[in-house]
Amino acid sequence: xxxxxxxxxxxxxxxxxxxxxxxxxxxxxxxxxxxxxxxxxxxxxxxxxxxxxxxxxxxxxxxxxxxxxxxxxxxxxxxxxxxxxxxxxxxxxxxxxxxxxxxxxxxxxxxxxxxxxxxxxxxx
Amino acid sequence: xxxxxxxxxxxxxxxxxxxxxxxxxxxxxxxxxxxxxxxxxxxxxxxxxxxxxxxxxxxxxxxxxxxxxxxxxxxxxxxxxxxxxxxxxxxxxxxxxxxxxxxxxxxxxxxxxxxxxxxxxxxx
Amino acid sequence: xxxxxxxxxxxxxxxxxxxxxxxxxxxxxxxxxxxxxxxxxxxxxxxxxxxxxxxxxxxxxxxxxxxxxxxxxxxxxxxxxxxxxxxxxxxxxxxxxxxxxxxxxxxxxxxxxxxxxxxxxxxx
Amino acid sequence: xxxxxxxxxxxxxxxxxxxxxxxxxxxxxxxxxxxxxxxxxxxxxxxxxxxxxxxxxxxxxxxxxxxxxxxxxxxxxxxxxxxxxxxxxxxxxxxxxxxxxxxxxxxxxxxxxxxxxxxxxxxx
DNA sequence: GTGGTCTAGACCACA
DNA sequence: GTGGTCTAGACCACG
Numbered sequence: 077x078x079x080x081x082x083x084x085x086x087x088x089x090x091x092x093x094x095x096x097x098x099x100x101x102x103x104x105x106x107x108x109x110x111x112x113x114x115x116x117x118x119x120x121x122x123x124x125x126x127x128x129x130x131x132x133x134x135x136x137x138x139x140x141x142x143x144x145x146x147x148x149x150x151x152x153x154x155x156x157x158x159x160x161x162x163x164x165x166x167x168x169x170x171x172x173x174x175x176x177x178x179x180x181x182x183x184x185x186x187x188x189x190x191x192x193x194x195x196x197x198x199x200x
Numbered sequence: 201x202x203x204x205x206x207x208x209x210x211x212x213x214x215x216x217x218x219x220x221x222x223x224x225x226x227x228x229x230x231x232x233x234x235x236x237x238x239x240x241x242x243x244x245x246x247x248x249x250x251x252x253x254x255x256x257x258x259x260x261x262x263x264x265x266x267x268x269x270x271x272x273x274x275x276x277x278x279x280x281x282x283x284x285x286x287x288x289x290x291x292x293x294x295x296x297x298x299x300x301x302x303x304x305x306x307x308x309x310x311x312x313x314x315x316x317x318x319x320x321x322x323x324x
Numbered sequence: 325x326x327x328x329x330x331x332x333x334x335x336x337x338x339x340x341x342x343x344x345x346x347x348x349x350x351x352x353x354x355x356x357x358x359x360x361x362x363x364x365x366x367x368x369x370x371x372x373x374x375x376x377x378x379x380x381x382x383x384x385x386x387x388x389x390x391x392x393x394x395x396x397x398x399x400x401x402x403x404x405x406x407x408x409x410x411x412x413x414x415x416x417x418x419x420x421x422x423x424x425x426x427x428x429x430x431x432x433x434x435x436x437x438x439x440x441x442x443x444x445x446x447x448x
Numbered sequence: 449x450x451x452x453x454x455x456x457x458x459x460x461x462x463x464x465x466x467x468x469x470x471x472x473x474x475x476x477x478x479x480x481x482x483x484x485x486x487x488x489x490x491x492x493x494x495x496x497x498x499x500x501x502x503x504x505x506x507x508x509x510x511x512x513x514x515x516x517x518x519x520x521x522x523x524x525x526x527x528x529x530x531x532x533x534x535x536x537x538x539x540x541x542x543x544x545x546x547x548x549x550x551x552x553x554x555x556x557x558x559x560x561x562x563x564x565x566x567x568x569x570x571x572x
Numbered sequence: 573g574t575g576g577t578c579t580a581g582a583c584c585a586c587a
Numbered sequence: 588g589t590g591g592t593c594t595a596g597a598c599c600a601c602g
Contacts, residue, residue, distance in 0.1 A: 082392045082393075082395075083390050083391075083392065085393075086294075086297075087393065087585075087586060087587090088393070088586080088587075089586080089587090094297045094300060097300050097301075097304060098300050100304075101300060101303055101304060123587075124587055126586095126587065127586080127587055130586090130587095155304070157304065157305055157306035158305065158306075159305055159306065160305055163301065163305070164302070164305070164315075167298050167301060167302065168315065168319060170294070170298060171295075171298060171315070171316065171319055172319050172322075172323070173210075173218045174291050174294060174295060175316070175319055175320055175323070176218060176221050176222055176225060176323065177221075177287065177291060178288070178291060179225055179320075179323070180221060180225060180279070180281065181281055181282065181283055181284060181287070181288070182281035182282075182283065185317060185320045185321070188316060188320060189313050189316060189317065191288075191292065191295070192295065192299070192312060192313060192316050193309060193313065195292060195295055195296050195299055196299055196303075196309045196312060197309075198296075199296070199299070199300065199303070209585095211591080211592060211593085212592080212593075213592080213593090237573080237574060237575080238574080238575060238576095239573095239574085239575090247593080247594085248593065248594050248595065248596090249575095249595095249596095250593075250594075250595085251592085251593060251594085253575070253576075253577095254592090254593095256575085257575095257576090266455050267455075267574085267575065268454045268455065268574090268575095268602095269454075269457075269459065269460070269574075269575070269576095269600085269601055269602070270573075270574045270575075270600085270601040270602035271454070271573090271574065271575095271601095271602075272573090272574060272575085273574090273575080333600095334545075335576080335577060335578085336577080336578075337577080337578090342545045342548060345548050345549075345552060346548055349548060349551055349552060361588080361589060361590080362589080362590060362591095363588095363589085363590090371578080371579085372578065372579050372580065372581090373580095373581095373590095374578075374579075374580090375577080375578060375579085377590070377591075377592095378577090378578095380590085381590095381591090391589085391590065392587090392589090392590095393585085393586050393587070393589075393590070393591095394585085394586040394587035394588075394589045394590075395586095395587070395588090395589065395590095396588090396589060396590085397589090397590080403552070405552065405553055405554035406553065406554075407553055407554065408553060411549065411553070412550070412553070412563075415546050415549060415550060416563065416567060418542070418546060419543075419546060419563070419564065419567055420567050420570075420571070421458075421466045422539050422542060422543060423564070423567055423568055423571070424466060424469050424470055424473060424571065425469075425535065425539060426536070426539060427473055427568075427571070428469060428472075428473060428527070428529065429529055429530065429531055429532055429535070429536070430529035430530075430531065433565060433568045433569075436564060436568060437561050437564060437565065439536075439540065439543070440543065440547070440560060440561060440564050441557060441561065443540060443543055443544050443547055444547055444551075444557045444560060445557070446544075447544070447547070447548065447551070459600075459601060459602090460601080460602075461601080461602090495602075496602055498601095498602065499601080499602055502601090502602090
């Protein structure tokens with residue numbers, strides 16, 4: 077369910093966060109679903125528990141999951157969709173540098189938009 | 201001409217690379233133009249020359265600039281636009297995770313496309 | 325395993341690159357093998373870690389090694405053999421000037437070919 | 449008669465040395481021929497006289513040219529062909545690292561020998 | 573003056 | 588523990 081790329085330069089714990097978010101968004105993980113414990117997940121992924129814990133902590137902070145003591149960790153019942161301007165600002169900056177790269181490789185506006193649309197639809 | 205964000209988590213030398221690429225692309229820096237020496241740039245930005253050198257070396261490796269021994273560093277005469285599938289693949293992955301973030305904040309396809317278009321046009 | 329010539333005019337970090345490539349090619353270093361950490365290697369060679377890091381980074385850029393965050397550095401699983409005309413062109417130029425030197429010392433075609441053959445076989 | 453590549457990583461003065469040697473070897477420059485003064489050569493090549501002087505000095509040290517005060521600089525009458533083991537040793541090392549590069553790109557012994565033969569014959 | 577290399581040491585994020 | 592980044596300062600070859 078989760079695929080890690082150890083060679084990638086995005087940290088393992090971020091990859092976990094992204095992929096859980098992805099599954100939540102696609103509906104693979106519905107509200108209330110229990111997710112594996114830190115230890116189980118660590119075993120499955122052959123990584124150290126600390127890394128999983130870090131991912132879960134961040135997911136909880138973002139309100140994506142909820143931990144109930146003695147019961148386990150669950151997908152949050154109501155996940156708020158709040159704009160968060162700061163984050164959009166930051167994402168924009170990151171988009172910008174990627175767009176520069178694409179432009180330097182000859183991509184024009186429509187090529188890029190098409191790429192984005194395809195990516196968006198892949199995950200719907 | 202170059203603005204550094206020391207609080208950012210993208211390294212200084214990468215910020216330099218991005219911004220020089222940006223200026224080259226916008227036409228602010230034409231082919232053959234000399235760019236400030238490693239030391240001058242370091243002074244201007246209040247950073248150490250080594251950091252500027254690292255940025256310049258990477259830019260040279262990418263064919264954006266050319267250095268002439270004892271003379272200085274110049275914008276390359278012909279900058280190749282080559283597709284480079286691997287890089288597009290990698291950028292796509294990074295786009296994907298950003299799109300997930302935006303979707304979770306309630307952005308739909310058209311919102312995101314609009315954001316991209318604005319970013320693209322800003323740098324034309 | 326690695327021998328540095330501090331008197332040589334080829335930089336330390338290039339010597340490291342060359343010798344690791346050499347060992348990979350001879351099969352002394354198989355795919356997946358871990359290589360000494362930046363710090364250990366630096367200690368062994370009595371040089372500063374930064375120099376080793378520079379060598380490792382360049383090797384990674386060339387796809388010879390792969391680094392896994394917090395784990396260490398490994399010989400890449402699949403090392404592509406791609407022709408790269410530009411590089412061959414550059415090597416040819418360098419060969420050319422060396423051949424001139426040898427010719428001026430009286431070496432004829434067969435002498436040089438023999439020298440090359442011996443060098444090639446030494447590293448098989 | 450002399451073509452400089454300012455972007456190359458081999459120094460200008462070495463390029464001059466190599467090319468003069470090349471012309472001597474091919475017979476374009478016969479023994480006793482006068483070659484341009486330091487200043488003239490510097491003007492022709494649009495470089496600073498110091499660089500030409502350095503090249504001439506080294507060529508004189510190697511016995512390729514001779515300077516006669518008040519007359520000019522000439523191709524030496526008798527150019528000794530002496531083996532010079534040290535130099536061969538050094539060239540071998542440089543060959544070796546180039547051969548490693550070629551091998552890593554898939555070149556086998558015969559490919560390399562063929563490349564060498566072609567280069568040799570080009571300059572005969 | 574230029575860039576290239578190296579040192580010695582620091583801080584950081586990641587696993 | 589790992590590698591990545593940055594600093595401050597040195598020396599060098601080149602032009």
